[in-house]
Amino acid sequence: MRINLKRTITVVAAGGLLLGAAACSEDDASDAVSGASSAAESGAAEASDAMSGSDSSESADASSTESEGAGSESEETANTELTEGLQSAYDEAGGEQGAWGAVKSVESADGATLATFENGWAVENDSGEVTPLIGKIGETWANDGGLDNDIGLPTAPESGDAMQGWTQQFENGTISWMQDDEGNWDADIESGQ
Template sequence: MMNRKIIVSVAALGLATGLAACSNDGDTSTTVEETATETNVSTETVAEETETVSSDASESAESGAAAADGAEATEELALASGETALVPQGVIDAIDKHGEASWGEPIAAEETDGGWIISYDGEHYVTWNEATGGAPIWGEIANVWINDVDGARELGFPTMPETPNTDETGWNQEFENGTIEWKREAGSTDAFEALVTKK
């Protein structure tokens, strides 16, 4: 029993001496402390960078989702009924650019085919999608497009306002994938027909 105590004491003393020897060695101690400090600094830096990258990725994903929905910032559009509709900022910009004061307040806002149609009284509309940036459409060309006459909706959204035909036979309007023309029938002074031409 006595021998065991002495052996255990000697082993404990040897261990303490070994540790003391390590801690007394100035270079080893400094190296250990520096390594521990560098590891902590390195860990903190990685954590901060990871947080920044995660944050940036999150913001980028949100921006990408907004762009994919065709919705930059969402804004409230006041309707003639007193209600409001939430629309992309691009719709508001298109209304400011193409809407006429004489049309009054919008009566409806409809999201369709990846874009928006804002309706006014008197068959006036402002259309918008990200590709076109918006255009007005009205009258018979609007009726042909809104009611999908001869597959007119396949032409996509209008890219510019309607213009008179150079031969004064009617009007035409360019769309993303073609043209709609409202023109006088041959030999007639008052009968018109719609011509839907796909690119």
């Protein structure tokens, strides 16, 4: 009878430990999911910042400058007024809740207008045609001069996929985002086409 009592106590204790471990692992899993969600949100924000070409220090500097200039009549603000053609394309893309996100700035030069959004760019040429730029191709074009880029304005949206890479046509060539033989992704700019 003592042996049965010891076995019963051992089984009950083991069951308690097992249930306790399961409860802890659910808490750990919940913490892991919460941590993964936070990391994903942080990664998405960083990717968005990288795409728009800004970083947290620039944002902090801009906020500081805006705060210092508050109340002064010479406070500069970014132009965010879209042309009629860009507004139409923006609305068609879903507006602020769409793929492009909120308008960050609008600039014009030589009859062309560049709108910078949270998630990309769109260019309206002097004929009123609007072409989107997204991802690394858009980032490369914008960082290499945007409206003043030697490769010119985009003439068609990018085409391609994650297996083959992406290519976008411009007035004076193409920008491609391709993987090299070693698996590294990089921009390939070909002029004169």
